Amino acid sequence: MTKKISVFKKKQRWDNISGYLFLSPALIAFVIFIAIPIIMTLVLPLFNYNLILPAEFVGLDNFKDFFADEDMAIVFGNTSKFLLILTPMHCILGLILAYMVQRVKHTALRNIFRGVIYFPSIVTTASVAIAFTYMFSTDSGFINYYLRQLGLNNVPWLTDSNMVYVTIAIFSFWKFIGTTFLYYFIGLNNIPESYYESARIDGAGPVQIFTRITVPLVTPVIFFVVIITTIGVFQIFNEPYFITNGGPGVSTTTVALKIYRVAFQQNNIGYGATVALGLFILIMMVTVIQYLMQNKWVVYDYE
Amino acid sequence: MKKVLMLAIAAAMAVSLFGCRGDSDDDQTEKKTPGTEKEEQVKEDIQLKLTWLGLDMNKEKLDRSLKPFVDETGMKVEAVYIPGNWEEYFTKIQTMIAGGEVVDNAYVAIEGFEMFRHMGLAQPVDKFAEKNKEQVEELFSDVPKGVAAPFTMDGKLYGFPTSYNNVVIHFNTKLLKEAGVELPQADWGKEEFLEICKKLTKEVDGVKQYALSIPNGNFMIEAWLRNNGTGFMTPDFAKSTINSEESIEIFQLFQDLVHKYGYAPIPEPNVDPIQQLIDGKTAMGSWGRWPMDEYENNEFKDVALQYIPSFKENRVQFGVDGIFVTSKTKHYDEACEMALWMASDKFVREYFTIGNIPARTSLAEELVPIPGYPANNEIFYKGADTAVAVSSPVGFAKTASITMEAFSKIVVGKEDVKKTLDNAAEKMDAVLAKY
Structure with a gap:
């Protein structure tokens, strides 16, 4: 009996060692690339630090500056505008696109649609964003060229503080809708066909089927898409950086762009970390609220 | 056996993670020569690392220009090319140094001088200059005093100092000719400027041809302010003057040129105003000698120069650059030797044939006219003795960002000029007060 226990313990020890060794690459990577940066983000706001000179402890000064900084209201406001425009756009249009493509009976055609919609997601954002600025340029862009051919006036796609949101929304739709589309497409494929057949037998029309069968059953995916899109939009950087450089003025300067400028162009790492911490807390609060609210609308029970 | 195999695989995975590390530390260890060994170290063993702002396409030219130094001294030189603007370049150097990389020399523009010193990135070269008095004195006797002062x-x-730039107006001479406009005289003023703008603005096949590109950069904007007797801040960087009456006048002019008169397009990101001039979409632009590379690449020679219109005075502004020795170098004498060599005739003659204005007056006078264009190219280097330096405080990155934000609000967003500049001045004063 004792021998058996000893063998069992030995086996368990071997299992533990190999388990930890298998885990170690991921664990070390997690510690270096996630845990330490998170801890640093919590610590750095207490210091003035510019990468070269020794960090100087400043207590809560960076937080005081953060709350007194009038630019913060602007950049958080701009980010909220993006949130109000881009999150519903991606969440709703992604679902509609996925539903339409899923309804295509011809397999080859369906695959073509799927590929065409997803393709922009794999293209480098920076290069496409710069190409978009050429397309939307007021005087030399081809979009305004064709508008002029139609007898219309130039549209200030990149130079009007409201119009730039439309331009960025168009870019964001083209570039990123494929990702939400793909999540929805997979989610829709998991809905048993028998549900649709039963509904049709009961006389339900396409709209009723979509609103009464499809949408409720795809709510877990909608919830997931809403969460990741919200977090993604809170951190929006590439679009304003490459398309508008935060302008005109500061009208599209987002929190992430501000963090980059403060920390990496003005070398104020401590204050940059303070803004990053503010953004982190905001994202966490919104995500927790979304998580708590899911009970009211997300359906996990398929039976 | 299975367990041992599993354990081996797991161990291999864990070890492989460490295997990913580069060998840069080993390189650094080699470079970390203790003082006693350093004296014994032969120059052939020394590799100097030089950071340079630019794109890889220029690397070949830089390597070629540095080759005589390598041949003469036997030292190796690794040039690290960093693309982007000056702010991004300085941040990259900081990151490299903070990451433990030893940078021996850095090509630095005036905008970073104070910041480099303040952060302890640069070290004085006085000791070396003392030992090499004759060569150093020869260099500075050939550089305009104002250009050398920073x-x-x-x-x-x-x-x-290696090179510098001022800001002058570049004209597309084809467009001038088409409009029947003569190249203005050096003392042209606001009225003549607006009159010329009017003549140069027209519509061709539904596309507007503009008179000028609004100066869209900290250096160029301040050059216009200089001709109205002001700048972004006081010469000692103690107080902002961006909201002075003279400054407001110039910013108002910029806004009017775009929105009231329609003589200039709204500046847009990723639109290259130099290319616009080459393509004949605009007739004027304000730059230094740096567009010469682009002119050469486009075989564009229909260009002439004149000073910025004199609103109150004609005060040329310049920005100088040169080679610094970093405080992190382990080869002080050798790094100083390279810095001085790069300011010499040999390097400057090879590297700055096109592009910046050589800091040495003798070379500027000889090299600038060689391409045979732009017309009136002597104004690139004339007046350097009395020129005023672009404002470059320790917090340059922040003050430049404040300026460009205000510029964009005024010129693109049509916001109230005085209110915007008052706000910018308040922010700028807060930055200046920190240092």
Whole structure:
């Protein structure tokens, strides 16, 4: 009996060692690339630090500056505008696109649609964003060229503080809708066909089927898409950086762009970390609220 | 056996993670020569690392220009090319140094001089200059005093000047000819400027041809302010003057040129105003000598120069650059030797044939006219003795960002000029007060 226990313990020890060794690459990577940066983000706001000179402890000064900084209201406001425009756009249009493509009976055609919609997601954002600025340029862009051919006036796609949101929304739709589309497409494929057949037998029309069968059953995916899109939009950087450089003025300067400028162009790492911490807390609060609210609308029970 | 195999695989995975590390530390260890060994170290063993702002396409030219130094001294030189603007370049150097990389020399523009010194990134070259008095004196005797002055901070010499730039108006002479406009005289004023703008603005096949590109950069904007007797801040960087009456007048002019008169397009990101001039979409632009590379690449020679219109005075502004020796170098004498060599005739003649204006007057006078264009190219280097330096405080990155934000609000967003500049001045004063 004792021998058996000893063998069992030995086996368990071997299992533990190999388990930890298998885990170690991921664990070390997690510690270096996630845990330490998170801890640093919590610590750095207490210091003035510019990468070269020794960090100087400043207590809560960076937080005081953060709350007194009038630019913060602007950049958080701009980010909220993006949130109000881009999150519903991606969440709703992604679902509609996925539903339409899923309804295509011809397999080859369906695959073509799927590929065409997803393709922009794999293209480098920076290069496409710069190409978009050429397309939307007021005087030399081809979009305004064709508008002029139609007898219309130039549209200030990149130079009007409201119009730039439309331009960025168009870019964001083209570039990123494929990702939400793909999540929805997979989610829709998991809905048993028998549900649709039963509904049709009961006389339900396409709209009723979509609103009464499809949408409720795809709510877990909608919830997931809403969460990741919200977090993604809170951190929006590439679009304003490459398309508008935060302008005109500061009208599209987002929190992430501000963090980059403060920390990496003005070398104020401590204050940059303070803004990053503010953004982190905001994202966490919104995500927790979304998580708590899911009970009211997300359906996990398929039976 | 299975267990041992599993354990081996797991161990291999764990070890492989460490295997990913580069060998840069080993390189650094080699470079970390203790003082006693250093003296014994032969120059052939020394590799100097030089950071340079630019794109890889220029690397070949830089390597070629540095080759005589390598041949003469036997030292190796690794040039690290960093693309982007000056702010991004300085941040990259900081990141490299903070990451433990040893940078021996850095090509630095005036915008970074004070910041480099303040952060302890640069070290004085006085000791070396003392030992090599004759060569150093020969260099500075050939550089305009004003251009050389920014290299001395707090009474210490921090580097050797290689080149500089001023800001003048570049004209597309084809468009001038088409409009029947003569190249204005050096003392042209606001009225003549607006009159010429009017003549140069027209519509061709539904596309507007503009008179000028609004100066869209900290250096160029301040050059216009200089001709109205002001700048972004006081010469000692103590107080902002961006909201002075003279400054408001110039910013108002910029806004009017775009929105009231329609003589200039709204500046847009990723639109290259130099290319616009080459393509004949605009007739004027304000730059230094740096567009010459682009002119050469486009075989564009229909260009002439004149000073910025004199609103109150004609005060040329310049920005100088040179080679600094970093405080992190383990080869002080050798790094100083390279910095001085790069300010010499041999390097400048090879590297600055096109592009910046050589800091040495003798070379500027000889090299600038060689391409045979732009017309009136002597204004690139004339007046350097009385020129005023672009404002470059320690917090340059922040003050430049404040300026460009205000510029964009005024010129693109049509916001109230005085209110915007008052706000910018308040922010700028807060930055200046920190240092």
